[in-house]
Amino acid sequence: MKPLGTGDPLRLGPYRLIGVLGAGGMGKVYLGRDSAGHPAAIKVLRPELAHQSNLAQRFVREAHAAQAVQSPGVARVLGAETESGRPWIACEFLAGPTLAEAVERYGPLDGTALRAVGAALANTLTDIHAAGLVHRDVKPPNIVLTATGPRIIDFGIARPEHGLTLTSTGEAPVTPGYGPPEQVLGQRVGPPADVFALGAVLTLAATGQTAYQGSHVAAVQYEVVHGEPRLEGLPPDLYPLIAPCLAKDPAYRPTPPQIAAALAPPPGAAAVWQHGPLAEDIGGREQEATRLAALPAAGDTQVPGPSRRRLLVALGTGGAVVAASAGTAAWWWLGKDDGGTTAAPKRDPWAAQPLKSYSSDNAPAALWGPVGGLNSDMPMLLPLRETLVVAMADGSIAGLDIRTGREKWRQKDAAAASSAAALDENTFAAADADGAVYGLRGRDRREQWSAPDARAAVVLAGDKQGAYVTTKDGELRAIGTNGKERWTVPLPVKSTVSKPAWATTADGMLVLSGSDGKLAVVDTRDGRKVWDTPKRSSYALPCAVGGGFVYAGGDGLTAYALKGDGKVEWNEDPKGEYIWSAPALDGDLLYAVNDTNLTVRNTGTREIEWTQDATSVALKYPPVIQGNSLWAGTSSSVDPDAMKVYDIAKGRLAWEDRRTSRERDDWTMTAANNRVFVLYTGSLTANPVF
Structure with missing residues (x-):
């Protein structure tokens, strides 16, 4: 919300105006309150439009139309008048998304x-x-x-x-x-x-x-x-x-x-x-709306509290939302000022609070964990909005509360060896030992759809259209969210249950990296192979996909055009005896390890932003980025194993988390909601970021 400016009225009818909620092509919407302190959203037609009869008629018609409806399901019109030649409408103040x-x-x-x-x-x-x-x-x-x-x-x-x-x-x-x-x-x-x-x-x-x-x-x-x-x-x-x-x-x-x-x-x-995260969201917005209505109006005696000048428009930041029947959704948040603070609702109720500082001498304590009993031979960490789906050592899959690590559910008939893939932020696809594929809701594993005849061996990837699986016959198959087969084609890269291909979807394409080291891109509409590459590595090396490009490691760090013929935009040969690692993409910055160096490169200019020592970092897994931190685990051949955490804003090592164990294992990581999930020797922790 913005303070009243030159030309803004101080009062409209019975309402003292507090600030400007928003402005559009036809008018402005103000936050006001009546003599009893009740808030309202007041929409005023712009003065330069007031003389245009068609617009003025539409404005008046809006008020009359809304006033004619007697229903608890609409925002009530509290008043409508014309003042100084400008029509205005006062509407009920609705706090909610x-x-x-x-x-x-x-x-x-x-x-x-x-x-x-x-x-x-x-x-x-x-x-x-x-x-x-x-x-x-x-x-x-x-x-x-x-x-x-x-x-x-x-x-x-x-x-x-x-x-x-x-x-x-x-x-x-x-x-x-x-x-x-x-x-x-x-x-x-x-x-x-x-x-x-x-x-x-x-x-x-x-x-x-x-x-x-x-x-x-x-x-x-x-x-x-x-x-x-x-x-x-x-x-x-x-x-x-x-x-x-x-x-x-x-x-x-x-x-x-x-x-x-x-x-x-x-x-x-x-x-x-009335319950759950949505009710909490609504409650937070109601409190914020009440506080806003109590702010001093222009010309009132100021009281201690946030400065009027600190009422900033912040579209989409998750602050209080007020919707008026005039068709305006006004979003804003209040920043901290000398006179006080405000606690606007979090944009994501499942997100953890980032660290305000860290020590390079000690790794910070985990947010939760360790949680034991996970499958370390065929690990799986699949974060959804409020749930982390994991593979268990007994062959089942389980859903952990992303905030606490508590087990919410376990799907014993699902085959952990068949993996799982997210379809969106709330649902995922998994398969059972018979090859049936199920679309399940993450928070409670409720079945959304099923494909009993899918004959799936491994669930590779998913999107809003459904799941992409390898079949028991060695083919690539797309299953729709209606449970029906969309298409089946020959598998363009090598993939087995024990050594499955890596896959992801982006912009209508399915990108595959096979255990034979080859890449292929398939059109998700019909399974048509768009392009492929010769062998790049000796195993399925994950790629980074974004901005219309596929970034691949291996015998070169290469940028391929995602669509068309997969044109090579640029390539950087490896230095020393080692290949390029699996890369990670964050905006226009590409992170990859070669030889003993972590290199950060601008994908547009190809210029190197900074490098840091990354001796012994494993090359077959991409670094994980969350917040301003980048996480990379050392190879299982190194003793002791270590997790290296880099401060990407400062271009330096933040801390190391060293582990000594009788068992040798690779680090498996993923990240979501300001948490980095780390699996090592069957134990899982959720770690803070900065």
């Missing part, structure tokens, strides 16, 4: 939560339509999750259901992927238009993906009019309830009351906005 933000931060909703949100939104649409209106812009950013449930905001383009569209074809204000075909085509729309949008909203909430996709707006709109929605990830029991909402013909869509009845959650089920 939008549905779009909640899905991005906490992942797709489970079945019960989806039913609760869907039923509540359907009831609100019933109320909106009962007022004789069609909202026409129902979408995740226009739905705010509050402590009392979801609220629909922004009536800026709402119209009476009997009214004609005021725009011609192609000019209607339609959000791509959410407006129905008739709205895209500029035709008259009625209540079924909002039902279509609700179906698209629930698809995103359930799967994390939009129902209609394309490389640009026109492509998305074409899919809405002519294509079929992508509903593969919908829960089977909800598919027949959501799919009809997306019918091309408005006559075939269900009504909101029918949707509300069909989606009604089980009796006694706790609402998603």
Whole structure:
């Protein structure tokens, strides 16, 4: 939030203004409070637009439309007037994340939560339509999750259901992927238009993906009019309830009351906005909103506390969110000032607090662990949003709480030897000994889908489209999130259960590094091999992928174009008798070890930023980067083993963690949420970063 500036009013109607929440093409939104101290968000049309009758009419229409709806599911309009020739609208102050933000931060909703949100939104649409209106812009950013449930905001383009569209074809204000075909085509729309949008909203909430996709707006709109929605990830029991909402013909869509009845959650089920991380998020934002409303208004006597000048706009930083029915989501955080502090909610509730300082003489204590009993012969560390999926020594896989290391669940029928792969931040794919593949939710291993006939040997990688596996017949197979085979092709690199290929997905491509030392890139749409390389090393050396390039170690440090023919952008030959290690990429900096040196190179200029001694660091595993720290383990042939931690901001060794053990083992590492997870001789620790 910004302080009031020259030209900003000090008062609008009964509201004293405190600051500017945001500004857009049509106007500004202010934070204000009435004489009783109640907060409000006040939207004011820009003075240079007030004389344009069409915009002023739309502004006034927004207020009248929202005031006409009597529903607990919308943000209430508290007042609307014209002052000094400028119309303004005062709206209820809603503290909470939008549905779009909640899905991005906490992942797709489970079945019960989806039913609760869907039923509540359907009831609100019933109320909106009962007022004789069609909202026409129902979408995740226009739905705010509050402590009392979801609220629909922004009536800026709402119209009476009997009214004609005021725009011609192609000019209607339609959000791509959410407006129905008739709205895209500029035709008259009625209540079924909002039902279509609700179906698209629930698809995103359930799967994390939009129902209609394309490389640009026109492509998305074409899919809405002519294509079929992508509903593969919908829960089977909800598919027949959501799919009809997306019918091309408005006559075939269900009504909101029918949707509300069909989606009604089980009796006694706790609402998603009343428990868990989302409820904590909402509670933190409510506290922040209350504190903001208590700030002195311009001209008031100042009291000790944060300076008004320290109210900074911080889009996306995870501070308090206030959404007004005027269609504005204002995000801000308050910095520390001499007069006090504020504790804005964390952007990620699963993240650990970084170290403020460290000593080069001693490694800091682990955040948790050691946790024993893990598989060190075929190790697996797979971090999801709140869970670390690991392979256990008994051949099963388990889910550990990422914050404490406590075992949350164990999947005994899953084959640890078959590995697992993340599909997104919340779900992963695993296989059992019979080759069946399952899509499981990380926090509780709830099955999302299954492919009993996949005949999987090893799960190599995954993305939102599904899993990529090697089969028991030695082929490469793609399994969709509907449990069906998408394609099967010959395996382009060598991979076995004991020595599987390394793989990752990026930008529609599957990158493979085989145990024969060869690389290959496959198109994830159809399995077509895009390009491959001759042997680069004697084992499957992981690559770094980013910015449209594949960076590979081995007999050279090489940058390949990810797409096209895999053109070599540049190559650096190794020095000495050793190959280049598996590299790690952080932004535009590439980290790799050759001979006895850790080298940091700018991928754009190819200039070396800094080097540090990396004697005895293992070459077959990439360094792990988290925060300002880089972690690299020494080879198992070195005694004692050591974990070397580098300060990448200062370009120097931060500390070493030495281990002496009768057993010789490699270090297995991964990182997430300001933690580095280290597995050594079957024991796992979570370590802090700086």
